[in-house]
Amino acid sequence: EAQVTQNPRYLITVTGKKLTVTCSQNMNHEYMSWYRQDPGLGLRQIYYSMNVEVTDKGDVPEGYKVSRKEKRNFPLILESPSPNQTSLYFCASSVTGGWIEKLFFGSGTQLSVL
Amino acid sequence: GNSVTQMEGPVTLSEEAFLTINCTYTATGYPSLFWYVQYPGEGLQLLLKATKADDKGSNKGFEATYRKETTSFHLEKGSVQVSDSAVYFCALSADFGNEKLTFGTGTRLTIIP
Numbered sequence: 001e002a003q004v005t006q007n008p009r010y011l012i013t014v015t016g017k018k019l020t021v022t023c024s025q026n027m028n029h030e031y032m033s034w035y036r037q038d039p040g041l042g043l044r045q046i047y048y049s050m051n052v053e054v055t056d057k058g059d060v061p062e063g064y065k066v067s068r069k070e071k072r073n074f075p076l077i078l079e080s081p082s083p084n085q086t087s088l089y090f091c092a093s094s095v096t097g098g099w100i101e102k103l104f105f106g107s108g109t110q111l112s113v114l
Numbered sequence: 115g116n117s118v119t120q121m122e123g124p125v126t127l128s129e130e131a132f133l134t135i136n137c138t139y140t141a142t143g144y145p146s147l148f149w150y151v152q153y154p155g156e157g158l159q160l161l162l163k164a165t166k167a168d169d170k171g172s173n174k175g176f177e178a179t180y181r182k183e184t185t186s187f188h189l190e191k192g193s194v195q196v197s198d199s200a201v202y203f204c205a206l207s208a209d210f211g212n213e214k215l216t217f218g219t220g221t222r223l224t225i226i227p
Contacts, residue, residue: 004157033214042118042203042217043158058214090157103215105157 002027006091006106013081014114021076021109023091029104030096032074033058034066037088037108046089049074081113116141120204120218127194128226135189135221137178137204145206147171147180147187148215152201161189161202196225 004025013019025032033048035058045058049068063085065077074093078085091106121136139145146165150158162171167182176191187204204218 040219042219043215044217045214048214092157102160102163103158105159107155107157
């Protein structure tokens with residue numbers, strides 16, 4: 001089954017404790033991206049990757065890191081989480097980044113930073 | 115920059131009612147337009163899309179027409195069902211080379227039996 005898998009589904013942590021949210025897709029997609037969803041703000045792009053070893057900032061990259069060492073994986077790293085990073089996070093992938101014709105989304109990771 | 119404005123929610127309708135969710139956009143160039151749906155506890159799924167002016171996207175009884183003159187992409191359905199209860203997002207993708215979807219804030223729809 002074609003899918004984007006995120007883990008964990010829920011995460012509660014404390015300020016300053018490094019964490020990683022994993023994302024994996026099994027569709028051989030070149031393009032992957034991270035979004036955060038906040039009430040009243042919709043979804044905002046954090047980072048994206050056009051292909052292996054190619055990443056770039058989205059609209060709200062501060063406080064986040066990403067890496068793309070393999071085509072299927074695109075982890076989101078919070079080196080020193082803060083309460084304003086409490087949010088619902090979605091990973092997404094697409095065949096190519098040239099035209100975002102159809103993004104496939106993961107089920108989301110609800111992060112709470114205390 | 116690019117932006118999408120959706121009607122404020124939440125929207126509550128009775129089953130079999132007519133649905134309209136308004137969406138207008140601001141973009142440079144010639145964007146593609148999308149409606150995504152998010153069911154409770156799930157990620158977003160593409161509902162329909164339109165890639166050029168006057169195109170009509172349709173799926174599962176939902177329709178939306180790309181109106182360049184009014185910069186709009188309103189979502190409509192003639193007879194809603196309880197299973198349509200979800201959050202609906204309007205989004206756009208600008209010219210080739212822009213690797214981002216710009217989303218509206220979402221409209222929560224609840225259908226009452």
